[in-house]
């Protein structure tokens with residue numbers, strides 16, 4: 001399509017994205033948001049002012065040229081928009097779906113001062129989907145082989161990004177993934193109705209086309225230690241991107257009753273082992289009629305919405321803080337409300353009560369009020385004495401956070417860790433062990449896809465430098 005003259009239309013309302021209706025989608029696993037058509041994308045792109053000093057870019061952890069790719073969409077040059085995105089972001093179709101844009105790029109968009117910010121995330125998704133659906137082959141520019149070998153442990157967004165960046169530089173990359181499918185939380189945690197597996201699979205295939213080898217069901221710490229990878233398997237450097245897959249529990253009585261799950265276990269069973277296709281897939285997951293999910297992050301909402309889709313009559317979020325402190329993405333909270341998830345805020349569980357057969361029968365809770373901010377910056381929940389009450393439920397899903405996967409740290413004690421088993425790195429992603437780098441949730445604790453990718457990318461630059469110079473600063 002030829003260039004059109006850019007005439008911004010800031011007063012035009014933000015273009016809504018077509019979505020499945022709540023009453024339909026609450027019982028199916030198909031994607032909720034259907035995505036912009038080309039016409040809708042161009043219409044939204046025209047809201048962008050093409051700022052000389054684009055504050056949106058400062059809000060993006062990987063510094064995407066946002067006005068640049070939006071301009072290409074406005075001009076109908078969708079393929080260019082995709083390649084502009086790809087220069088900065090290895091996984092645009094994924095980020096366009098799951099990034100918390102409202103607290104990053106869109107938060108800083110100048111349009112947000114008087115009107116609604118430009119829908120940057122939706123436009124990113126459009127450009128990426130357009131390219132995928134066009135059937136065009138990706139143009140991978142790969143440097144000549146360097147003769148160096150890098151092992152990546154973990155195939156989440158940190159590992160995938162690091163692998164892609166290193167493959168571009170001509171290094172031979174092997175990813176070791178503990179599970180039987182690559183993608184990390186993108187496949188085992190985030191449900192199909194927010195991020196179809198097909199999208200992650202395409203990105204993984206792209207990596208393979210770049211020459212990256214992926215070994216699944218390969219647990220580092222069991223199959224090889226890091227020392228063995230470096231000294232016996234011929235790898236010149238190692239990147240650890242093992243994430244934060246260890247679920248936390250509250251330590252309250254009754255957590256070992258039948259009918260209590262961790263959100264990770266529940267979502268993995270449904271997503272990766274296809275429990276939602278039972279009896280076609282032989283991995284049932286027992287979901288009761290009345291489900292309580294403890295916590296209010298993205299994981300909690302994913303678990304609550306999945307429980308509804310599996311047939312629960314009622315699904316409740318139980319969260320000890322107030323609305324202003326909810327950590328989940330705004331859009332997902334809105335979607336959950338529309339689908340019928342009930343929010344019980346300022347409520348904290350203190351015990352899970354079982355019946356005579358050891359199955360969950362009720363959740364005992366106490367009401368809370370918000371006090372002064374704690375070290376997390378959020379207001380501290382204070383229990384209100386005498387406000388205890390019992391809440392009849394038959395399933396409880398704990399979604400109060402995850403910690404680092406501990407196996408690497410246990411089998412490689414010369415890698416320095418901080419509290420909670422988090423791996424210590426320097427600015428460039430170097431650990432305390434020569435030749436070993438790390439990034440993503442394993443160094444931040446549970447964070448976001450884009451932050452994990454940003455760290456994977458930064459570490460790849462440092463690994464490349466190390467492989468070329470042999471210098472360990």
Ligand SMILES: Cc1cc2nc3c(=O)[nH]c(=O)nc-3n(C[C@H](O)[C@H](O)[C@H](O)COP(=O)(O)OP(=O)(O)OC[C@H]3O[C@@H](n4cnc5c(N)ncnc54)[C@H](O)[C@@H]3O)c2cc1C
Pocket residue numbers: 098099100153154155156157158159176177178179183184185186189190218219220221241242243244245267298299300302329405407408439440441442446447448449450452
């Ligand atoms: C349910 C859920 C929903 C989320 N929703 C969002 C969202 O909407 N937006 C957002 O930005 N973020 C979201 N997050 C957070 C985000 O997914 C994570 O921050 C991100 O995936 C971290 O990436 P990572 O590469 O560090 O680790 P992970 O994605 O956790 O990947 C780590 C991989 O390493 C593998 N591994 C671990 N140990 C070993 C070993 N010893 N050997 C080999 N492999 C190993 C694991 O199996 C896993 O595949 C969500 C998280 C969860 C759990």
Ligand code: SF4
Pocket residue numbers: 047048049050051054055056057066067108109110111118120
């Ligand atoms: S700040 Fe908003 S209006 Fe300005 S360039 Fe970025 S997206 Fe466009």
